[in-house]
Amino acid sequence: MKRTKSTQKEAAWIFQIALLLHFCFQGVSAIAEDKGSGRKDRIVGAWTWTSKQSDGELFTSVMDISLEESGSLMGGIRNPKGERIPFESVNMKGDQVQVVVDHEIMGQAFKASYGGKLTKSNIAGEVVIRFQDRILRRDWKARRLLEFPLTGEWDWKLSTPDGNELKATLIIHQDVEGVSGRLESEQFNMPLRDISFKAGQLKFVTQREENGGTFYSSGKWHGNLLSGQVSSPSIGEGLKLPWEARKR
Template identity: 90%
Template sequence: MKMKRIKSIHKAAAWIFQIALFSYFCFQGASAIAEDKGSGHMDRIVGAWTWTSKQSDGELFTSVMDISLEESGSLMGGIRNPEGERIPFESVNLKGDQIQVVVDHEIMGQAFKASYGGKVTGSNIEGEVVIRFQDRILRRGWKARRLLEFPLTGEWDWKLSTPDGNELKATLIIHQDAEGVSGRLESEQFNMPLREISFKAGQLKFVTQREENGGTFYSSGKWHGNLLSGQVI
């Protein structure tokens, strides 16, 4: 079973990432694919993290960083802007309880590097961001908290390879509201609501049932940014 995100319905403001550089430079949107070299306790960092930055004019910008695991065991994550654009990080590393994300970016021909580093304690990260621009180095405190928002909200292309060599195709729709997480799996042949949905440490699980024959199907998949891969039994 493989699923690829085709549409996200997060609120636009939840995917804005800006770095105030001096009084006017800003950087929006980022994505990261990097190798984890930590102690193996990577579940502590998987998920979405948020923090707020203030511009020189007093305007606030909310940043959201999502981190998941590749099938290879490497870390993957980043920041999505309202247009869905993704710009790669230079690196993401987790060593013990220390996380570091490095962004190598260019604006109007001017290159700068920003390094976010901090200690992961439960649902919080606390440390500093270091911005290097030309011969200047700026440092400021950085505090991020775990975001409880479901990171898989949206529509996903769903494909399932069958034993006879065919491929079933459908759309997986996941939605979060005040009542919790809901969804359905729909195609021209069926429309099945999702039951018993859970998402923990990057692992999505749900149950579907076809009314025609009463068959019950248990799906599980690992989240890798814009891709979910797993199995149906």
């Protein structure tokens, strides 16, 4: 029984196999055949979906598809380490899309086939994972990803040790040059410093000028949700407080 649970957990992890650092993949090849529709351009762009692992942790996956002058579709996804996983194939016939990833991780080979019906902003269907001698099928729905998903206002809140919540507005601007922003409320207005967004991980530093307190925040991006922890010498050595922000 322990071996079965371990195998299922491993397969579940594989199912969540993608996190994005950046949305434009380069040099990721795929083979596409779609002789009938002539509308391959409809699938071009970045697509994302968020799934929950067996341990309750969320995984946000991103795949990117582009159309070459030759008429071939290219694309790939990234695993949690930020490693590029090229598509084995991309097929589109009419409104039906199928993407296949053939990969090896921790010495174990697996094949994942994502298939569904394409609309303007969604692909809805199922993913079939072949891992060892097992086949897993799950519902799958991907949505078209905005070019710069962090841009906008987020309702931010921090859970304090005494059980209360500190609320503010997290304002982020993301463009080709990077990410900037600020955290503001009636009590403070703090610019985000040393801000970075890599592999779906947002990090920034804020500082309250009146007492010099410096706060280090990190969180994972899950579409319209950011969640993570904040630490600071002013709140205690080794103490981390949970925070989250939801996009308006």
